[in-house]
Amino acid sequence: MPSLFDPLTLRGTTFVNRAWLAPMCQYSAQDGTPDDWHLVHLGARATGGFGLLLTEATAVVPEGRISPQDTGLWNDEHVAAWRRITDFVHARGALVGVQLAHAGRKASTYRPFSAGHGTVPVDEGGWATVGPSASAFPGYAAPRALTRDEVAAVPEQFAAATRRALEAGFDVVEVHAAHGYLLHQFLTPLANERDDEYGGSLENRARLTVETVDAVRAAWPQDRPLLVRLSATDWRPDGLSTADVAAVARELAGHGVDLVDVSTGGAAPAEIPVAPGYQVPAAREVRETSGLPVSAVGLLDDPHRAARVVRDGDADVVMVARGALRDPMWPLRAAHELGVDLVTQPVAEPSADVDLAAVRATGYQPQYARGAWR
Numbered sequence: 001m002p003s004l005f006d007p008l009t010l011r012g013t014t015f016v017n018r019a020w021l022a023p024m025c026q027y028s029a030q031d032g033t034p035d036d037w038h039l040v041h042l043g044a045r046a047t048g049g050f051g052l053l054l055t056e057a058t059a060v061v062p063e064g065r066i067s068p069q070d071t072g073l074w075n076d077e078h079v080a081a082w083r084r085i086t087d088f089v090h091a092r093g094a095l096v097g098v099q100l101a102h103a104g105r106k107a108s109t110y111r112p113f114s115a116g117h118g119t120v121p122v123d124e125g126g127w128a129t130v131g132p133s134a135s136a137f138p139g140y141a142a143p144r145a146l147t148r149d150e151v152a153a154v155p156e157q158f159a160a161a162t163r164r165a166l167e168a169g170f171d172v173v174e175v176h177a178a179h180g181y182l183l184h185q186f187l188t189p190l191a192n193e194r195d196d197e198y199g200g201s202l203e204n205r206a207r208l209t210v211e212t213v214d215a216v217r218a219a220w221p222q223d224r225p226l227l228v229r230l231s232a233t234d235w236r237p238d239g240l241s242t243a244d245v246a247a248v249a250r251e252l253a254g255h256g257v258d259l260v261d262v263s264t265g266g267a268a269p270a271e272i273p274v275a276p277g278y279q280v281p282a283a284r285e286v287r288e289t290s291g292l293p294v295s296a297v298g299l300l301d302d303p304h305r306a307a308r309v310v311r312d313g314d315a316d317v318v319m320v321a322r323g324a325l326r327d328p329m330w331p332l333r334a335a336h337e338l339g340v341d342l343v344t345q346p347v348a349e350p351s352a353d354v355d356l357a358a359v360r361a362t363g364y365q366p367q368y369a370r371g372a373w374r
């Protein structure tokens with residue numbers, strides 16, 4: 001079995017290790033444009049040794065933002081702002097993926113550290129939300145049900161953002177189909193009451209996710225990986241089970257998805273037995289059923305636990321979120337605790353005499369590769 005610090009190759013891309021930064025909203029952008037805060041958030045973790053950094057949920061259209069302060073990728077200004085960040089990350093030898101998202105009925109919400117709760121009203125910079133049906137997420141404003149034509153337009157919105165992601169220099173695209181956002185709202189019976197071909201059976205409810213994956217895959221170069229984040233259970237008897245979601249993942253394997261990022265929950269309030277590694281069994285089931293590589297996430301920041309997840313074959317990759325907010329250098333510390341020789345020689349500026357490809361082939365983050373340069 002591979003170890004946490006072994007490389008992983010998906011299509012034409014080799015990640016130096018299997019310790020990846022999970023997507024995390026920063027709630028700090030204006031009009032969808034990432035700024036110095038996002039550069040520092042991702043830049044710090046790029047030098048911290050993560051094999052892949054994922055951006056926060058980045059909206060494909062303005063009304064797809066979770067909060068008005070989310071990032072986006074719906075115009076050229078966003079492309080330029082992201083390019084500055086991806087250039088910085090690449091110069092440190094790390095790779096970066098964008099998580100493309102539409103929040104649907106959970107859009108236009110106050111950011112967590114705001115005084116307000118629930119839906120931001122229009123006169124405070126919010127907007128009217130949309131969803132598969134007119135039913136509200138508890139505590140939020142009711143959305144308007146998307147028309148059939150509007151549903152059919154969603155995959156192209158993701159594809160257009162994917163083309164901009166390429167221009168912006170991203171290495172990976174992740175489609176966000178988890179946590180009760182638009183694609184998950186279609187997938188789950190808890191939010192989808194449609195009676196057209198996008199509602200009813202699991203196959204129908206999965207249709208929009210499959211069509212979106214097809215559109216993104218067609219817009220994304222063949223040698224670059226495509227990830228999908230799925231909620232592998234709604235934690236409710238009337239919601240999606242892990243077997244349901246694993247079957248969807250198996251279907252997605254035939255549509256060019258390279259790795260499933262396995263999370264859980266978010267479609268509707270539920271009792272979730274949160275504990276270290278609580279989502280790992282779901283990751284394992286999705287991996288076994290779909291035949292695809294998976295990542296596991298959720299209280300995995302103890303390095304020994306993270307290493308076990310990969311070594312035992314529960315998942316191919318471990319993602320860390322809050323642990324990486326506490327410690328941007330989490331992979332370097334984890335490697336040290338696990339006895340892996342990773343940290344040697346930080347380099348503040350990339351220099352012309354460093355052959356990044358040759359250094360990466362050694363399995364090290366270039367900025368820390370021993371003996372690669374003086």
Ligand SMILES: Cc1cc2nc3c(=O)[nH]c(=O)nc-3n(C[C@H](O)[C@H](O)[C@H](O)COP(=O)(O)O)c2cc1C
Pocket residue numbers: 022023024025026055056057099176178179229263297298299300301319320321322323
């Ligand atoms: C501040 C914060 C923002 C988050 N934003 C996102 C997001 O934009 N997209 C997403 O898929 N998950 C998001 N998550 C969930 C994390 O990616 C991760 O799945 C979760 O925090 C569990 O991992 P952890 O125990 O390592 O924190 C967020 C989590 C935090 C703490």
